[in-house]
Amino acid sequence: MRSKPETIANVSVKEYCFSKKEIKGVVEASEFKWNFTWSFNKGLLLVNPPLGRALIEDALLRFLLKKDYELEAGNQYKFTISAKF
16 A cells, blocks of 8 residues: 655744744745744734745644644744645
8 A cells, every 4th residue: 555645844933922923933844945924813824935835835824723822932843744745
């Protein structure tokens, strides 16, 4: 039986500002690296650079929504994406 394709994404939370209600960080998957800002009061996720953004944006948002209250600045996190890239 063939295994399902997957990629491990590594998330580094660089800044968690409760007064601005946003989290800033970096996510890396395969050979890609993106900076992100998540305005959790607005539900707005900005991911840069745009190259490959479609690969990570939805999975990252699901991760952030799921782990919202567990995230802390300076920590590293991982999640699995059901795709190979």
